[in-house]
Amino acid sequence: MRSVLILLPLALSFAQAEVPVERRELVRDAVENYFRSAKLMREFAVVRNTERREFDGDGRLKSRENWTQHIDFVDGVRVGWTIERDGKPLSAEEKARSQEAARQAAAEWKAKTPQERAKSLAKAEKETDYLKEFPHALVFSALPDETLDGRKAMVWGFKPKPGYKAKSMGGRVYEGVVGKLWLDKEERQLMRLEAEVVRDVTVGGFLAKIEKGTKFELSQARVEAGCWLPVKQSIRYAARILMVKGIHKAIDTRYRDWRRSPEPVWSGN
Numbered sequence: 704m705r706s707v708l709i710l711l712p713l714a715l716s717f718a719q720a721e722v723p724v725e726r727r728e729l730v731r732d733a734v735e736n737y738f739r740s741a742k743l744m745r746e747f748a749v750v751r752n753t754e755r756r757e758f759d760g761d762g763r764l765k766s767r768e769n770w771t772q773h774i775d776f777v778d779g780v781r782v783g784w785t786i787e788r789d790g791k792p793l794s795a796e797e798k799a800r801s802q803e804a805a806r807q808a809a810a811e812w813k814a815k816t817p818q819e820r821a822k823s824l825a826k827a828e829k830e831t832d833y834l835k836e837f838p839h840a841l842v843f844s845a846l847p848d849e850t851l852d853g854r855k856a857m858v859w860g861f862k863p864k865p866g867y868k869a870k871s872m873g874g875r876v877y878e879g880v881v882g883k884l885w886l887d888k889e890e891r892q893l894m895r896l897e898a899e900v901v902r903d904v905t906v907g908g909f910l911a912k913i914e915k916g917t918k919f920e921l922s923q924a925r926v927e928a929g930c931w932l933p934v935k936q937s938i939r940y941a942a943r944i945l946m947v948k949g950i951h952k953a954i955d956t957r958y959r960d961w962r963r964s965p966e967p968v969w970s971g972n
Contacts, residue, residue, distance in 0.1 A: 732891045736891050736892050737893055739930070740923075740929075740931050744932055745781060746968050747926070747961050748773070748775040748776065748960075748961075748962045748963075748964060749774045749932075749959070749961050750773055750774070750786075750959050751772050751774055751783070751956060751957070751958050752771045752787075752956070752957045752959075753769070753770055753956050754769040754954070754956075755952065755953070755954050756954075757951065758952070758953075759951070760951065768788075769788065770785055770788050771785070771788075772786065773786050776964050776966065776968065777809040778809050778810070779968055780809035780813060780969050781968070782805040782806075782809050783805060784798075784805040785797075785798075786798060786801070836869060836870055836877060839864070839867065840864055840867045840874060840878075841877055841880070842864045842865075843860070844859065844860050845857075845859055846860050846883070849885065851885055851895060852894070854887055854889065854894070856885040856886060856887060856894050857885070857888050858883060858884065858885050858886075860882070861880075861883070861884070863877060863878050863880065863881070875904055875905065875906045876900070876904050876906065876913055878902075879901055879902040879913070880900055880901070881898070881901050882896065883895075883896070883897050884896055890928075890929065892923070892925070892929075894923055895920075895921065895923070896920065898918070898920075899916075899918045899919075900917040900918075901915060902915050911942055911943065913940070914942060915941075916939075917939065917942070918938070918939045918940075919938045919939075920935070921935070922934050922936070926961045927963075933956075936956050937954070937956070938953070938954050939953040939954075
């Protein structure tokens with residue numbers, strides 16, 4: 704889901720050319736506010752619940768797993784440990800093992816050299832390089848304002864840009880995506896995103912195909928003044944690997960109890 708969060712501000716920056724002149728300043732501010740909120744997220748603890756389901760080609764449920772993690776800080780490093788599975792608390796022994804694994808993860812991250820940490824972060828960023836194509840691959844249009852959760856929102860729709868040629872393997876997905884963005888009118892923050900693949904898209908030649916019907920949704924809420932963080936995100940996707948193996952999954956993630964860390968967050972020094 705980090706990939707989507709990176710993608711959104713790029714979309715908004717491109718939207719400036721598509722909305723009325725009086726809205727351009729708002730969109731520019733929304734991009735800056737979005738980046739600010741994304742950085743602030745690193746300073747917050749949260750409880751995160753994830754449910755993952757897998758289906759067969761006929762839509763029948765094959766497997767389901769549900770777990771809840773407490774994301775918090777250990778020696779200033781943000782890590783997570785499992786506290787529930789399938790709605791039931793872990794046993795004291797299981798919880799202790801999970802917390803110990805989190806402590807080890809924090810210690811291992813701090814033990815890395817600055818170069819090793821930089822390499823890991825660079826690798827993660829490289830995996831999202833295709834998101835840079837987002838503002839060029841889609842056409843954005845202003846829609847009527849709406850009220851969302853009691854707050855006034857400005858809305859934009861987006862769709863594929865005719866004739867656009869993807870510059871990366873991942874960028875091919877934009878050939879079949881349509882959706883909407885909602886921005887809080889008062890604080891100029893992202894409130895909601897909806898996106899859907901409306902036609903099959905082949906990625907990497909014959910390597911994979913993202914199938915029609917794949918959907919993504921993200922909702923955010925005001926945690927404190929100037930900071931909006933996720934409360935819910937859902938992805939339902941269908942794909943085919945090497946045009947043979949079909950994958951049909953749904954992943955729903957919910958967040959609650961966002962809380963700013965009372966202690967300094969480790970800066971890497």
